Amino acid sequence: MNISKIIAAGALATSLAVAQEDAWPADEQTDASTSSATEAEEAEPAEEAAEQSNEAAEPQSETTAQTASEPAPAASEQADTRTAYDSSDNAYAENTASAPQKTNTLNSKMGVGAHIDFNYSFLNGLAQDWNMGDETDAPAGFGFDAGIRGRIPMVDYLQFVPELNFHFAALTQSDEAAERVFKQMDLEIPLTMRATVLDMLYIAAGVQLTLNLSSKVTFEEEDIDMGGGLGTTSMEFNEKIEQAGFTFGLLFGAGFFIMERLSIDAAFMLGLSDMYPDCESDLIESMDGGKQMTFKVGVGYWFM
Numbered sequence: 001m002n003i004s005k006i007i008a009a010g011a012l013a014t015s016l017a018v019a020q021e022d023a024w025p026a027d028e029q030t031d032a033s034t035s036s037a038t039e040a041e042e043a044e045p046a047e048e049a050a051e052q053s054n055e056a057a058e059p060q061s062e063t064t065a066q067t068a069s070e071p072a073p074a075a076s077e078q079a080d081t082r083t084a085y086d087s088s089d090n091a092y093a094e095n096t097a098s099a100p101q102k103t104n105t106l107n108s109k110m111g112v113g114a115h116i117d118f119n120y121s122f123l124n125g126l127a128q129d130w131n132m133g134d135e136t137d138a139p140a141g142f143g144f145d146a147g148i149r150g151r152i153p154m155v156d157y158l159q160f161v162p163e164l165n166f167h168f169a170a171l172t173q174s175d176e177a178a179e180r181v182f183k184q185m186d187l188e189i190p191l192t193m194r195a196t197v198l199d200m201l202y203i204a205a206g207v208q209l210t211l212n213l214s215s216k217v218t219f220e221e222e223d224i225d226m227g228g229g230l231g232t233t234s235m236e237f238n239e240k241i242e243q244a245g246f247t248f249g250l251l252f253g254a255g256f257f258i259m260e261r262l263s264i265d266a267a268f269m270l271g272l273s274d275m276y277p278d279c280e281s282d283l284i285e286s287m288d289g290g291k292q293m294t295f296k297v298g299v300g301y302w303f304m
Helices: 002-069 071-098
Strands: 111-124 140-155 158-174 178-198 201-225 232-239 246-257 262-271 291-302
Touching: 111 158, 111 262, 140 178, 140 291, 158 201, 178 246, 246 291
Parallel strands: none
Antiparallel strands: 111 140, 111 291, 140 158, 158 178, 178 201, 201 232, 201 246, 246 262, 262 291
């Protein structure tokens, strides 16, 4: 009886032990499954983030691939364009350097020069009956000027140009059998402002003051009847007609530099005062109102 109880108790203990061993792995599996589930849940956001980053990286990789495939042609085109620009710039620089420059640099500096002009003068404004009632032409004739001039820059393209000139002219007037010659020697003082308008071209305007140095009027008459059958002769008379000691007028001019220092000049002087206000002649009634007009053409040269 005791033996059967002991055997039954041993079997019961053995069955309990086996049951506990079978139960322990189940707990471990439960814990392992729980931990693996937790790790899976934590890994899902990481995988989603990785997928999003891979998706975002795909366009960049495509763009990078496209860019990597294009640089060679783009770089070559830029190089060709840059070479073309450089060659055109070099050609323009060479053409500019080789082209003659027309700007006169002397205009911006003070200087001194000389000139000589040929002139044509005439008296304007004489009354129609100035020559004893004869309707003859007014005295007119040729002469020359020569002198020195200065150049004082004022502002860009504008210079003050004073001059000091010696002027000589011989104005003649003829009628049927007589001829008068009005000889003049004057000291002219033109004061003008000169403006450069087209590099080597200039215009000028100002006043001219004239001081008379000497004047002489000669009257020559031909075929004078000597009477008594002696025939005819020609005689010359010196008339007393004094030229005004001081006159003035307006001066307008223009010129062109054919070289940097050499120019061709033209000018017109419009007299504003009477040339012969005190006429005391037995052969000329009056020369009141006679104002001299002068055209000039010549050359000028700047020493500096």
